[in-house]
Amino acid sequence: MTVAFQQTIPILRIFDVAKAKEFYVDYLGMVVDWEHHFEEGGPLYLQVSRAGLILHLSEHHGDSSPGASVFVWMTGVEALHAEITAKNYAYNRPGIEKTFYDSLCLKLVDPFRNQLLLNEEIKQDFET
Template sequence: MTIAFQQTIPILRIFDVDKAKQFYVDFLGFAIDWEHRFEPTAPLYMQVSRGGLILHLSEHHNDASPGANVFIWMTGVESLHAEITAKGYADIRPSVEKTFYNSLCMKVIDPFRNQLQFNEEIKSDGEV
């Protein structure tokens, strides 16, 4: 049988559901696909997505450590930057920078110190 990896879904640690939803849904434009708790007072585990990007957010202390760094290849970094900066989110003002690995990169840090690096390749003719 051939080995084939199909998808990677990062699990990011969160500590406050309302702050997580404000950041990932209201600010970054993700949709909540589903939420799960083993019982009403148990920690939340949920999936958010935007386009082809899927993230799992977890309050469970054994699922992940805060301060993760997720590297994301995409197209439209400058459009995403314009979209989110227009929202005026009080806690972060990201910029788009050219990297040494020939991409445009916008880094955002969530309220739990997890970093998302949105990267778009710069083609050889200088266009993205």
């Protein structure tokens, strides 16, 4: 049988559900797909998504360490930048940087020091 990986879903550590939803839902425009508590009053584990990007956010101490980085290839970096900049989110004013690997990178840092590195390949026009 051939090995085939189907999808990667990063798990990011959060400490405050309201702050997480403010960042991921209100600011980034993601939707909450589902939420789960393994027991009443226990830590929350939830999934958020937007346009093919799926993230799991967890209050569980063993699921992940704060300060993780997630590298994402995407299209529409400049459109997303314009969208989030217009929201005047008080805690993040990211810019777009050109990288050494020929992409535009929008680096977002959530309230728990996790980084989303959203990259779009710069298309090179070559004349023949």
